[in-house]
Amino acid sequence: MPNTNMPRLKEMYVSQITQQLKEKLGFKNNLQVPRLTKVVLNMGLGEAAQDSKVIQSAKDDLAVITGQLPITTTAKKSIATYKTRTGMPLGVKVTLRGNTMYEFIDRLVTIALPRIRDFRGLKKNSFDGQGNYALGIKECTVFPEINVDKLDKIRGLDIVVCTSASNDDEALSLLQSLNFPIKESNQLG
Numbered sequence: 001m002p003n004t005n006m007p008r009l010k011e012m013y014v015s016q017i018t019q020q021l022k023e024k025l026g027f028k029n030n031l032q033v034p035r036l037t038k039v040v041l042n043m044g045l046g047e048a049a050q051d052s053k054v055i056q057s058a059k060d061d062l063a064v065i066t067g068q069l070p071i072t073t074t075a076k077k078s079i080a081t082y083k084t085r086t087g088m089p090l091g092v093k094v095t096l097r098g099n100t101m102y103e104f105i106d107r108l109v110t111i112a113l114p115r116i117r118d119f120r121g122l123k124k125n126s127f128d129g130q131g132n133y134a135l136g137i138k139e140c141t142v143f144p145e146i147n148v149d150k151l152d153k154i155r156g157l158d159i160v161v162c163t164s165a166s167n168d169d170e171a172l173s174l175l176q177s178l179n180f181p182i183k184e185s186n187q188l189g
Helices: 008-025 053-066 098-115 168-177
Strands: 036-044 071-074 089-096 133-137 157-163
Touching (some): 036 053, 036 098, 053 089, 089 098, 157 168
Antiparallel strands (some): 036 089, 036 157
16 A cells, blocks of 8 residues: 655655666665755845845745745855855755655656756756756746746746765666656757
């Protein structure tokens, strides 16, 4: 009997993907198989230095997308060129783990990414060398939860998918098995 509380993607990972990756990567133990550890969403808001309402608006947008309250990130140094002072709010971020992480990844892959205009797949070279994958979305309106009529400005969003993989090849296998549309480097477009 399937667990009804477990997200669809997590259930698929536990029941099918773990065994497939174990055979594909030649591991002997299920605990060696790479898994998702966390997903970090970030909105950098340079215009927040001039307008304090921007932070609250971005917090509301990110909270609607993730279902979790974002925290405000602040400037670590004062930089006169950018008119920033130490402690000034400059962005918002959310860290997702557990079931909310799997639900977000499922919505990202099945709903949000296909809604991107002229989408041809994610780049293969966005790995950091340690099994983590970063991607940027230019418009947060690709998420259906966002009400476009209430937006004051369309903002971008950075997403970092952290895995327990020890290298990029293992992480690529994991993300492809989770249906991430990562294109091979020899494909055009």
